[in-house]
Amino acid sequence: MKAEAEGTVQTETRQTQQRVAIHDAFSSERRPLSPQEALEVAQRTVPGLGIATVYRAIKRFVSDGVLVPVELPGAASRYELAGLxxxxxxxxxxxxxxxxxxxxxxxxxxxxxxxxxxxxxxxxxxxxxxxxxxxxxxxx
Amino acid sequence: MKAEAEGTVQTETRQTQQRVAIHDAFSSERRPLSPQEALEVAQRTVPGLGIATVYRAIKRFVSDGVLVPVELPGAASRYELAGLxxxxxxxxxxxxxxxxxxxxxxxxxxxxxxxxxxxxxxxxxxxxxxxxxxxxxxxx
DNA sequence: CAGATAATGAGAGGGCAGTATCATTAGAGC
DNA sequence: GCTCTAATGATACTGCCCTCTCATTATCTG
Known part of the structure:
Protein backbone atom coordinates (compact mmCIF):
# COMPACT_ATOMS: atom_id res chain seq x y z
CA MET A 1 0.00 0.00 0.00
CA LYS A 2 2.78 2.33 -0.73
CA ALA A 3 1.95 4.71 -3.45
CA GLU A 4 0.85 3.44 -6.80
CA ALA A 5 3.86 4.91 -8.55
CA GLU A 6 2.19 8.16 -9.57
CA GLY A 7 2.21 11.45 -7.77
CA THR A 8 -1.22 11.34 -6.21
CA VAL A 9 0.41 10.92 -2.86
CA GLN A 10 0.33 14.18 -1.02
CA THR A 11 2.10 12.83 2.00
CA GLU A 12 3.16 9.45 3.05
CA THR A 13 0.59 8.95 5.78
CA ARG A 14 2.44 7.21 8.49
CA GLN A 15 0.80 4.86 10.87
CA THR A 16 1.33 6.59 14.16
CA GLN A 17 0.08 5.44 17.52
CA GLN A 18 -1.88 8.67 17.82
CA ARG A 19 -3.74 8.12 14.60
CA VAL A 20 -4.41 4.53 15.48
CA ALA A 21 -5.71 5.54 18.88
CA ILE A 22 -8.00 8.14 17.36
CA HIS A 23 -9.38 5.70 14.85
CA ASP A 24 -9.86 3.13 17.58
CA ALA A 25 -11.81 5.65 19.58
CA PHE A 26 -14.41 5.85 16.85
CA SER A 27 -14.60 2.13 16.26
CA SER A 28 -14.77 1.23 19.91
CA GLU A 29 -17.33 3.80 20.93
CA ARG A 30 -19.57 3.09 17.95
CA ARG A 31 -21.31 6.45 18.14
CA PRO A 32 -20.62 9.91 16.77
CA LEU A 33 -17.82 11.58 18.66
CA SER A 34 -16.88 15.21 18.85
CA PRO A 35 -13.18 15.97 18.48
CA GLN A 36 -13.12 16.59 22.20
CA GLU A 37 -14.70 13.23 22.98
CA ALA A 38 -12.37 11.50 20.57
CA LEU A 39 -9.47 13.18 22.33
CA GLU A 40 -10.56 11.92 25.71
CA VAL A 41 -11.07 8.39 24.52
CA ALA A 42 -7.80 8.28 22.62
CA GLN A 43 -5.89 9.73 25.51
CA ARG A 44 -6.50 6.51 27.42
CA THR A 45 -4.12 4.98 24.93
CA VAL A 46 -1.86 7.92 24.20
CA PRO A 47 -1.85 10.14 27.28
CA GLY A 48 0.06 13.02 25.78
CA LEU A 49 -2.25 13.33 22.80
CA GLY A 50 -3.02 16.90 21.80
CA ILE A 51 -6.25 18.29 20.42
CA ALA A 52 -4.53 19.61 17.32
CA THR A 53 -3.57 16.11 16.37
CA VAL A 54 -7.14 14.97 16.78
CA TYR A 55 -8.38 17.68 14.45
CA ARG A 56 -5.68 16.82 11.94
CA ALA A 57 -6.43 13.12 12.07
CA ILE A 58 -10.18 13.63 11.76
CA LYS A 59 -9.69 15.90 8.80
CA ARG A 60 -7.58 13.27 7.15
CA PHE A 61 -10.00 10.47 7.94
CA VAL A 62 -12.86 12.47 6.50
CA SER A 63 -11.05 13.21 3.27
CA ASP A 64 -10.06 9.56 3.08
CA GLY A 65 -13.69 8.57 3.49
CA VAL A 66 -13.08 6.77 6.74
CA LEU A 67 -15.16 9.13 8.82
CA VAL A 68 -18.23 11.15 7.98
CA PRO A 69 -19.33 14.32 9.73
CA VAL A 70 -22.49 14.27 11.80
CA GLU A 71 -23.94 17.69 12.31
CA LEU A 72 -26.36 18.14 15.14
CA PRO A 73 -28.26 21.16 16.36
CA GLY A 74 -26.39 23.31 18.78
CA ALA A 75 -23.43 21.06 19.43
CA ALA A 76 -20.09 21.05 17.67
CA SER A 77 -19.52 18.77 14.72
CA ARG A 78 -19.21 15.13 15.45
CA TYR A 79 -17.89 12.34 13.32
CA GLU A 80 -18.57 8.67 12.94
CA LEU A 81 -17.25 5.79 10.90
CA ALA A 82 -18.41 5.83 7.31
CA GLY A 83 -20.43 3.03 5.76
CA LEU A 84 -22.98 2.56 8.48
CA MET B 1 -49.89 47.33 31.25
CA LYS B 2 -47.73 49.11 33.69
CA ALA B 3 -46.55 46.86 36.38
CA GLU B 4 -48.97 44.96 38.51
CA ALA B 5 -47.92 46.87 41.60
CA GLU B 6 -45.33 44.35 42.73
CA GLY B 7 -41.65 44.27 41.94
CA THR B 8 -41.68 41.60 39.28
CA VAL B 9 -40.98 44.26 36.71
CA GLN B 10 -37.37 44.24 35.84
CA THR B 11 -37.52 47.14 33.43
CA GLU B 12 -40.26 49.12 31.91
CA THR B 13 -40.02 47.69 28.40
CA ARG B 14 -40.56 50.59 26.14
CA GLN B 15 -42.05 50.24 22.72
CA THR B 16 -39.26 51.40 20.48
CA GLN B 17 -39.30 51.48 16.73
CA GLN B 18 -36.33 49.11 16.71
CA ARG B 19 -38.11 46.51 18.75
CA VAL B 20 -41.21 46.82 16.67
CA ALA B 21 -39.22 46.47 13.48
CA ILE B 22 -37.49 43.36 14.80
CA HIS B 23 -40.76 41.78 15.81
CA ASP B 24 -42.25 42.65 12.47
CA ALA B 25 -39.36 40.95 10.75
CA PHE B 26 -40.33 37.66 12.33
CA SER B 27 -44.04 38.02 11.66
CA SER B 28 -43.63 39.13 8.09
CA GLU B 29 -41.06 36.53 7.07
CA ARG B 30 -42.94 33.67 8.72
CA ARG B 31 -39.89 31.47 8.95
CA PRO B 32 -37.06 31.03 11.43
CA LEU B 33 -34.61 33.90 11.22
CA SER B 34 -31.08 34.13 12.46
CA PRO B 35 -30.20 37.33 14.31
CA GLN B 36 -28.35 38.39 11.21
CA GLU B 37 -31.34 37.80 8.97
CA ALA B 38 -33.59 39.59 11.42
CA LEU B 39 -31.19 42.49 11.37
CA GLU B 40 -31.28 42.75 7.61
CA VAL B 41 -35.04 42.61 7.44
CA ALA B 42 -35.53 45.09 10.24
CA GLN B 43 -33.00 47.47 8.77
CA ARG B 44 -35.40 48.10 5.90
CA THR B 45 -37.50 49.88 8.49
CA VAL B 46 -34.82 51.19 10.81
CA PRO B 47 -31.66 51.69 8.74
CA GLY B 48 -29.33 52.47 11.59
CA LEU B 49 -30.26 49.36 13.54
CA GLY B 50 -27.34 47.63 15.19
CA ILE B 51 -26.79 43.93 15.72
CA ALA B 52 -26.50 44.33 19.48
CA THR B 53 -30.02 45.64 19.59
CA VAL B 54 -31.25 42.67 17.64
CA TYR B 55 -29.64 40.28 20.09
CA ARG B 56 -31.06 42.21 23.01
CA ALA B 57 -34.53 42.26 21.53
CA ILE B 58 -34.48 38.57 20.64
CA LYS B 59 -33.35 37.71 24.12
CA ARG B 60 -36.19 39.67 25.54
CA PHE B 61 -38.74 38.19 23.16
CA VAL B 62 -37.60 34.70 24.03
CA SER B 63 -37.88 35.27 27.75
CA ASP B 64 -41.28 36.83 27.19
CA GLY B 65 -42.36 33.77 25.26
CA VAL B 66 -42.87 35.66 22.04
CA LEU B 67 -40.11 33.89 20.16
CA VAL B 68 -38.75 30.39 20.45
CA PRO B 69 -35.29 29.26 19.45
CA VAL B 70 -34.87 26.94 16.49
CA GLU B 71 -31.62 25.05 16.56
CA LEU B 72 -30.42 23.57 13.34
CA PRO B 73 -27.29 21.61 12.49
CA GLY B 74 -24.31 23.70 11.68
CA ALA B 75 -25.90 27.09 11.44
CA ALA B 76 -26.29 29.65 14.19
CA SER B 77 -29.41 29.72 16.29
CA ARG B 78 -32.52 30.94 14.65
CA TYR B 79 -35.76 32.06 16.16
CA GLU B 80 -39.38 32.03 15.17
CA LEU B 81 -42.68 33.21 16.59
CA ALA B 82 -43.99 31.05 19.36
CA GLY B 83 -47.31 29.24 19.22
CA LEU B 84 -47.00 27.75 15.78
C1' DC C 1 -42.76 70.45 27.73
C1' DA C 2 -39.68 68.55 31.04
C1' DG C 3 -37.63 64.98 33.74
C1' DA C 4 -36.38 60.20 34.53
C1' DT C 5 -34.43 56.41 32.61
C1' DA C 6 -34.82 52.43 29.35
C1' DA C 7 -32.95 51.60 24.93
C1' DT C 8 -29.75 52.30 21.36
C1' DG C 9 -25.40 51.94 18.51
C1' DA C 10 -20.56 51.36 18.00
C1' DG C 11 -16.97 49.12 19.27
C1' DA C 12 -14.35 46.48 22.65
C1' DG C 13 -14.25 42.09 24.80
C1' DG C 14 -15.13 37.09 25.91
C1' DG C 15 -15.61 32.30 24.68
C1' DC C 16 -15.05 28.65 21.81
C1' DA C 17 -14.13 25.75 17.50
C1' DG C 18 -10.84 25.04 14.54
C1' DT C 19 -6.23 26.19 12.06
C1' DA C 20 -1.39 27.59 11.55
C1' DT C 21 3.33 27.75 13.29
C1' DC C 22 7.44 25.60 14.55
C1' DA C 23 10.77 23.17 17.17
C1' DT C 24 10.97 18.39 18.45
C1' DT C 25 9.77 13.49 17.98
C1' DA C 26 9.28 9.23 15.92
C1' DG C 27 7.67 6.23 11.82
C1' DA C 28 9.40 3.79 7.49
C1' DG C 29 12.81 2.14 4.53
C1' DC C 30 17.44 1.00 3.94
C1' DG D 1 21.22 1.84 13.68
C1' DC D 2 20.77 5.78 10.50
C1' DT D 3 18.49 9.05 7.53
C1' DC D 4 14.62 11.43 5.84
C1' DT D 5 10.69 13.71 6.76
C1' DA D 6 5.81 13.24 8.17
C1' DA D 7 3.59 13.77 12.45
C1' DT D 8 3.23 15.58 16.92
C1' DG D 9 2.24 18.86 20.80
C1' DA D 10 2.07 23.40 22.70
C1' DT D 11 0.58 27.54 21.79
C1' DA D 12 -0.58 31.53 19.13
C1' DC D 13 -3.90 32.90 16.22
C1' DT D 14 -8.24 33.45 13.36
C1' DG D 15 -13.09 33.73 12.80
C1' DC D 16 -17.47 33.77 14.48
C1' DC D 17 -21.24 34.39 17.72
C1' DC D 18 -22.67 36.85 21.14
C1' DT D 19 -22.37 40.08 25.29
C1' DC D 20 -20.80 44.13 27.68
C1' DT D 21 -19.72 49.05 28.17
C1' DC D 22 -20.92 53.63 27.90
C1' DA D 23 -22.03 57.98 26.04
C1' DT D 24 -26.06 59.47 23.58
C1' DT D 25 -30.92 59.18 22.20
C1' DA D 26 -35.69 58.48 22.50
C1' DT D 27 -39.76 56.78 25.01
C1' DC D 28 -43.05 57.36 28.60
C1' DT D 29 -45.36 59.82 32.38
C1' DG D 30 -47.12 63.77 34.48
Whole structure:
Protein backbone atom coordinates (compact mmCIF):
# COMPACT_ATOMS: atom_id res chain seq x y z
CA MET A 1 0.00 0.00 0.00
CA LYS A 2 2.78 2.33 -0.73
CA ALA A 3 1.95 4.71 -3.45
CA GLU A 4 0.85 3.44 -6.80
CA ALA A 5 3.86 4.91 -8.55
CA GLU A 6 2.19 8.16 -9.57
CA GLY A 7 2.21 11.45 -7.77
CA THR A 8 -1.22 11.34 -6.21
CA VAL A 9 0.41 10.92 -2.86
CA GLN A 10 0.33 14.18 -1.02
CA THR A 11 2.10 12.83 2.00
CA GLU A 12 3.16 9.45 3.05
CA THR A 13 0.59 8.95 5.78
CA ARG A 14 2.44 7.21 8.49
CA GLN A 15 0.80 4.86 10.87
CA THR A 16 1.33 6.59 14.16
CA GLN A 17 0.08 5.44 17.52
CA GLN A 18 -1.88 8.67 17.82
CA ARG A 19 -3.74 8.12 14.60
CA VAL A 20 -4.41 4.53 15.48
CA ALA A 21 -5.71 5.54 18.88
CA ILE A 22 -8.00 8.14 17.36
CA HIS A 23 -9.38 5.70 14.85
CA ASP A 24 -9.86 3.13 17.58
CA ALA A 25 -11.81 5.65 19.58
CA PHE A 26 -14.41 5.85 16.85
CA SER A 27 -14.60 2.13 16.26
CA SER A 28 -14.77 1.23 19.91
CA GLU A 29 -17.33 3.80 20.93
CA ARG A 30 -19.57 3.09 17.95
CA ARG A 31 -21.31 6.45 18.14
CA PRO A 32 -20.62 9.91 16.77
CA LEU A 33 -17.82 11.58 18.66
CA SER A 34 -16.88 15.21 18.85
CA PRO A 35 -13.18 15.97 18.48
CA GLN A 36 -13.12 16.59 22.20
CA GLU A 37 -14.70 13.23 22.98
CA ALA A 38 -12.37 11.50 20.57
CA LEU A 39 -9.47 13.18 22.33
CA GLU A 40 -10.56 11.92 25.71
CA VAL A 41 -11.07 8.39 24.52
CA ALA A 42 -7.80 8.28 22.62
CA GLN A 43 -5.89 9.73 25.51
CA ARG A 44 -6.50 6.51 27.42
CA THR A 45 -4.12 4.98 24.93
CA VAL A 46 -1.86 7.92 24.20
CA PRO A 47 -1.85 10.14 27.28
CA GLY A 48 0.06 13.02 25.78
CA LEU A 49 -2.25 13.33 22.80
CA GLY A 50 -3.02 16.90 21.80
CA ILE A 51 -6.25 18.29 20.42
CA ALA A 52 -4.53 19.61 17.32
CA THR A 53 -3.57 16.11 16.37
CA VAL A 54 -7.14 14.97 16.78
CA TYR A 55 -8.38 17.68 14.45
CA ARG A 56 -5.68 16.82 11.94
CA ALA A 57 -6.43 13.12 12.07
CA ILE A 58 -10.18 13.63 11.76
CA LYS A 59 -9.69 15.90 8.80
CA ARG A 60 -7.58 13.27 7.15
CA PHE A 61 -10.00 10.47 7.94
CA VAL A 62 -12.86 12.47 6.50
CA SER A 63 -11.05 13.21 3.27
CA ASP A 64 -10.06 9.56 3.08
CA GLY A 65 -13.69 8.57 3.49
CA VAL A 66 -13.08 6.77 6.74
CA LEU A 67 -15.16 9.13 8.82
CA VAL A 68 -18.23 11.15 7.98
CA PRO A 69 -19.33 14.32 9.73
CA VAL A 70 -22.49 14.27 11.80
CA GLU A 71 -23.94 17.69 12.31
CA LEU A 72 -26.36 18.14 15.14
CA PRO A 73 -28.26 21.16 16.36
CA GLY A 74 -26.39 23.31 18.78
CA ALA A 75 -23.43 21.06 19.43
CA ALA A 76 -20.09 21.05 17.67
CA SER A 77 -19.52 18.77 14.72
CA ARG A 78 -19.21 15.13 15.45
CA TYR A 79 -17.89 12.34 13.32
CA GLU A 80 -18.57 8.67 12.94
CA LEU A 81 -17.25 5.79 10.90
CA ALA A 82 -18.41 5.83 7.31
CA GLY A 83 -20.43 3.03 5.76
CA LEU A 84 -22.98 2.56 8.48
CA UNK A 85 -25.94 2.94 6.15
CA UNK A 86 -28.90 5.19 6.59
CA UNK A 87 -29.70 5.91 10.19
CA UNK A 88 -30.48 8.73 12.56
CA UNK A 89 -29.38 9.97 15.93
CA UNK A 90 -30.43 10.24 19.52
CA UNK A 91 -28.90 12.93 21.64
CA UNK A 92 -29.07 12.50 25.39
CA UNK A 93 -29.71 15.66 27.34
CA UNK A 94 -28.16 14.05 30.39
CA UNK A 95 -24.70 13.12 29.20
CA UNK A 96 -24.87 14.88 25.86
CA UNK A 97 -23.72 11.74 24.08
CA UNK A 98 -25.09 10.94 20.68
CA UNK A 99 -26.23 7.46 19.68
CA UNK A 100 -27.14 5.94 16.37
CA UNK A 101 -30.68 4.76 15.92
CA UNK A 102 -31.84 2.32 13.28
CA UNK A 103 -34.79 2.82 11.04
CA UNK A 104 -36.50 5.67 9.39
CA UNK A 105 -40.18 6.54 9.38
CA UNK A 106 -42.08 6.36 6.08
CA UNK A 107 -43.60 9.32 4.28
CA UNK A 108 -40.70 11.60 5.02
CA UNK A 109 -40.72 12.84 1.46
CA UNK A 110 -44.32 13.98 1.77
CA UNK A 111 -43.35 16.62 4.27
CA UNK A 112 -41.56 18.76 1.75
CA UNK A 113 -43.73 21.58 0.42
CA UNK A 114 -44.73 21.83 -3.23
CA UNK A 115 -41.91 22.89 -5.45
CA UNK A 116 -39.24 22.05 -2.94
CA UNK A 117 -36.61 19.51 -3.89
CA UNK A 118 -35.89 17.16 -1.06
CA UNK A 119 -32.39 15.78 -1.14
CA UNK A 120 -31.77 14.58 2.35
CA UNK A 121 -33.27 14.52 5.76
CA UNK A 122 -32.21 14.14 9.26
CA UNK A 123 -33.98 13.09 12.40
CA UNK A 124 -32.68 13.86 15.83
CA UNK A 125 -34.30 12.35 18.86
CA UNK A 126 -33.85 13.98 22.22
CA UNK A 127 -34.30 12.60 25.67
CA UNK A 128 -32.43 10.43 28.09
CA UNK A 129 -30.30 7.49 27.13
CA UNK A 130 -30.58 4.21 29.00
CA UNK A 131 -27.79 5.10 31.39
CA UNK A 132 -29.10 8.53 32.28
CA UNK A 133 -32.67 7.33 32.42
CA UNK A 134 -31.73 4.77 35.06
CA UNK A 135 -29.84 7.27 37.13
CA UNK A 136 -32.62 9.81 37.07
CA UNK A 137 -35.52 7.55 37.87
CA UNK A 138 -33.76 6.05 40.87
CA UNK A 139 -34.42 2.42 40.04
CA UNK A 140 -33.75 0.77 43.40
CA MET B 1 -49.89 47.33 31.25
CA LYS B 2 -47.73 49.11 33.69
CA ALA B 3 -46.55 46.86 36.38
CA GLU B 4 -48.97 44.96 38.51
CA ALA B 5 -47.92 46.87 41.60
CA GLU B 6 -45.33 44.35 42.73
CA GLY B 7 -41.65 44.27 41.94
CA THR B 8 -41.68 41.60 39.28
CA VAL B 9 -40.98 44.26 36.71
CA GLN B 10 -37.37 44.24 35.84
CA THR B 11 -37.52 47.14 33.43
CA GLU B 12 -40.26 49.12 31.91
CA THR B 13 -40.02 47.69 28.40
CA ARG B 14 -40.56 50.59 26.14
CA GLN B 15 -42.05 50.24 22.72
CA THR B 16 -39.26 51.40 20.48
CA GLN B 17 -39.30 51.48 16.73
CA GLN B 18 -36.33 49.11 16.71
CA ARG B 19 -38.11 46.51 18.75
CA VAL B 20 -41.21 46.82 16.67
CA ALA B 21 -39.22 46.47 13.48
CA ILE B 22 -37.49 43.36 14.80
CA HIS B 23 -40.76 41.78 15.81
CA ASP B 24 -42.25 42.65 12.47
CA ALA B 25 -39.36 40.95 10.75
CA PHE B 26 -40.33 37.66 12.33
CA SER B 27 -44.04 38.02 11.66
CA SER B 28 -43.63 39.13 8.09
CA GLU B 29 -41.06 36.53 7.07
CA ARG B 30 -42.94 33.67 8.72
CA ARG B 31 -39.89 31.47 8.95
CA PRO B 32 -37.06 31.03 11.43
CA LEU B 33 -34.61 33.90 11.22
CA SER B 34 -31.08 34.13 12.46
CA PRO B 35 -30.20 37.33 14.31
CA GLN B 36 -28.35 38.39 11.21
CA GLU B 37 -31.34 37.80 8.97
CA ALA B 38 -33.59 39.59 11.42
CA LEU B 39 -31.19 42.49 11.37
CA GLU B 40 -31.28 42.75 7.61
CA VAL B 41 -35.04 42.61 7.44
CA ALA B 42 -35.53 45.09 10.24
CA GLN B 43 -33.00 47.47 8.77
CA ARG B 44 -35.40 48.10 5.90
CA THR B 45 -37.50 49.88 8.49
CA VAL B 46 -34.82 51.19 10.81
CA PRO B 47 -31.66 51.69 8.74
CA GLY B 48 -29.33 52.47 11.59
CA LEU B 49 -30.26 49.36 13.54
CA GLY B 50 -27.34 47.63 15.19
CA ILE B 51 -26.79 43.93 15.72
CA ALA B 52 -26.50 44.33 19.48
CA THR B 53 -30.02 45.64 19.59
CA VAL B 54 -31.25 42.67 17.64
CA TYR B 55 -29.64 40.28 20.09
CA ARG B 56 -31.06 42.21 23.01
CA ALA B 57 -34.53 42.26 21.53
CA ILE B 58 -34.48 38.57 20.64
CA LYS B 59 -33.35 37.71 24.12
CA ARG B 60 -36.19 39.67 25.54
CA PHE B 61 -38.74 38.19 23.16
CA VAL B 62 -37.60 34.70 24.03
CA SER B 63 -37.88 35.27 27.75
CA ASP B 64 -41.28 36.83 27.19
CA GLY B 65 -42.36 33.77 25.26
CA VAL B 66 -42.87 35.66 22.04
CA LEU B 67 -40.11 33.89 20.16
CA VAL B 68 -38.75 30.39 20.45
CA PRO B 69 -35.29 29.26 19.45
CA VAL B 70 -34.87 26.94 16.49
CA GLU B 71 -31.62 25.05 16.56
CA LEU B 72 -30.42 23.57 13.34
CA PRO B 73 -27.29 21.61 12.49
CA GLY B 74 -24.31 23.70 11.68
CA ALA B 75 -25.90 27.09 11.44
CA ALA B 76 -26.29 29.65 14.19
CA SER B 77 -29.41 29.72 16.29
CA ARG B 78 -32.52 30.94 14.65
CA TYR B 79 -35.76 32.06 16.16
CA GLU B 80 -39.38 32.03 15.17
CA LEU B 81 -42.68 33.21 16.59
CA ALA B 82 -43.99 31.05 19.36
CA GLY B 83 -47.31 29.24 19.22
CA LEU B 84 -47.00 27.75 15.78
CA UNK B 85 -47.71 24.23 16.93
CA UNK B 86 -45.68 21.14 16.19
CA UNK B 87 -43.84 21.34 12.93
CA UNK B 88 -40.44 20.77 11.38
CA UNK B 89 -38.02 22.57 9.15
CA UNK B 90 -36.61 22.61 5.69
CA UNK B 91 -33.24 24.14 5.13
CA UNK B 92 -32.33 25.20 1.63
CA UNK B 93 -28.76 24.58 0.62
CA UNK B 94 -29.07 27.24 -2.04
CA UNK B 95 -30.06 30.30 -0.08
CA UNK B 96 -29.61 28.82 3.37
CA UNK B 97 -33.05 29.95 4.40
CA UNK B 98 -35.11 27.82 6.71
CA UNK B 99 -38.81 27.12 6.15
CA UNK B 100 -41.46 25.59 8.32
CA UNK B 101 -42.99 22.35 7.13
CA UNK B 102 -46.28 20.95 8.34
CA UNK B 103 -46.86 17.42 9.43
CA UNK B 104 -44.91 14.77 11.18
CA UNK B 105 -44.41 11.16 10.15
CA UNK B 106 -45.89 8.44 12.37
CA UNK B 107 -43.89 5.89 14.34
CA UNK B 108 -41.26 8.37 15.36
CA UNK B 109 -41.35 7.02 18.88
CA UNK B 110 -40.48 3.55 17.70
CA UNK B 111 -37.06 4.67 16.60
CA UNK B 112 -35.79 5.17 20.12
CA UNK B 113 -33.81 2.20 21.39
CA UNK B 114 -34.90 0.11 24.35
CA UNK B 115 -34.48 1.89 27.63
CA UNK B 116 -34.17 5.30 26.08
CA UNK B 117 -36.64 7.96 27.10
CA UNK B 118 -37.79 9.94 24.12
CA UNK B 119 -38.81 13.45 25.00
CA UNK B 120 -38.68 15.31 21.76
CA UNK B 121 -37.66 14.95 18.18
CA UNK B 122 -36.72 17.09 15.33
CA UNK B 123 -36.72 16.60 11.61
CA UNK B 124 -34.70 18.68 9.26
CA UNK B 125 -35.17 18.39 5.55
CA UNK B 126 -32.44 19.52 3.23
CA UNK B 127 -32.56 20.39 -0.41
CA UNK B 128 -33.60 23.27 -2.59
CA UNK B 129 -36.52 25.55 -1.88
CA UNK B 130 -38.95 26.49 -4.62
CA UNK B 131 -37.03 29.63 -5.50
CA UNK B 132 -33.64 28.00 -5.72
CA UNK B 133 -35.01 24.93 -7.43
CA UNK B 134 -36.39 27.08 -10.23
CA UNK B 135 -33.19 28.95 -10.69
CA UNK B 136 -31.08 25.85 -10.79
CA UNK B 137 -33.15 23.73 -13.14
CA UNK B 138 -33.35 26.48 -15.77
CA UNK B 139 -37.09 26.29 -16.32
CA UNK B 140 -37.33 27.83 -19.79
C1' DC C 1 -42.76 70.45 27.73
C1' DA C 2 -39.68 68.55 31.04
C1' DG C 3 -37.63 64.98 33.74
C1' DA C 4 -36.38 60.20 34.53
C1' DT C 5 -34.43 56.41 32.61
C1' DA C 6 -34.82 52.43 29.35
C1' DA C 7 -32.95 51.60 24.93
C1' DT C 8 -29.75 52.30 21.36
C1' DG C 9 -25.40 51.94 18.51
C1' DA C 10 -20.56 51.36 18.00
C1' DG C 11 -16.97 49.12 19.27
C1' DA C 12 -14.35 46.48 22.65
C1' DG C 13 -14.25 42.09 24.80
C1' DG C 14 -15.13 37.09 25.91
C1' DG C 15 -15.61 32.30 24.68
C1' DC C 16 -15.05 28.65 21.81
C1' DA C 17 -14.13 25.75 17.50
C1' DG C 18 -10.84 25.04 14.54
C1' DT C 19 -6.23 26.19 12.06
C1' DA C 20 -1.39 27.59 11.55
C1' DT C 21 3.33 27.75 13.29
C1' DC C 22 7.44 25.60 14.55
C1' DA C 23 10.77 23.17 17.17
C1' DT C 24 10.97 18.39 18.45
C1' DT C 25 9.77 13.49 17.98
C1' DA C 26 9.28 9.23 15.92
C1' DG C 27 7.67 6.23 11.82
C1' DA C 28 9.40 3.79 7.49
C1' DG C 29 12.81 2.14 4.53
C1' DC C 30 17.44 1.00 3.94
C1' DG D 1 21.22 1.84 13.68
C1' DC D 2 20.77 5.78 10.50
C1' DT D 3 18.49 9.05 7.53
C1' DC D 4 14.62 11.43 5.84
C1' DT D 5 10.69 13.71 6.76
C1' DA D 6 5.81 13.24 8.17
C1' DA D 7 3.59 13.77 12.45
C1' DT D 8 3.23 15.58 16.92
C1' DG D 9 2.24 18.86 20.80
C1' DA D 10 2.07 23.40 22.70
C1' DT D 11 0.58 27.54 21.79
C1' DA D 12 -0.58 31.53 19.13
C1' DC D 13 -3.90 32.90 16.22
C1' DT D 14 -8.24 33.45 13.36
C1' DG D 15 -13.09 33.73 12.80
C1' DC D 16 -17.47 33.77 14.48
C1' DC D 17 -21.24 34.39 17.72
C1' DC D 18 -22.67 36.85 21.14
C1' DT D 19 -22.37 40.08 25.29
C1' DC D 20 -20.80 44.13 27.68
C1' DT D 21 -19.72 49.05 28.17
C1' DC D 22 -20.92 53.63 27.90
C1' DA D 23 -22.03 57.98 26.04
C1' DT D 24 -26.06 59.47 23.58
C1' DT D 25 -30.92 59.18 22.20
C1' DA D 26 -35.69 58.48 22.50
C1' DT D 27 -39.76 56.78 25.01
C1' DC D 28 -43.05 57.36 28.60
C1' DT D 29 -45.36 59.82 32.38
C1' DG D 30 -47.12 63.77 34.48
Missing amino acids: GHHHHFQCRGCDRVYDVEGCPPRIAELAPEGFELEAHEIVLHGLCADCSETTSATT | GHHHHFQCRGCDRVYDVEGCPPRIAELAPEGFELEAHEIVLHGLCADCSETTSATT
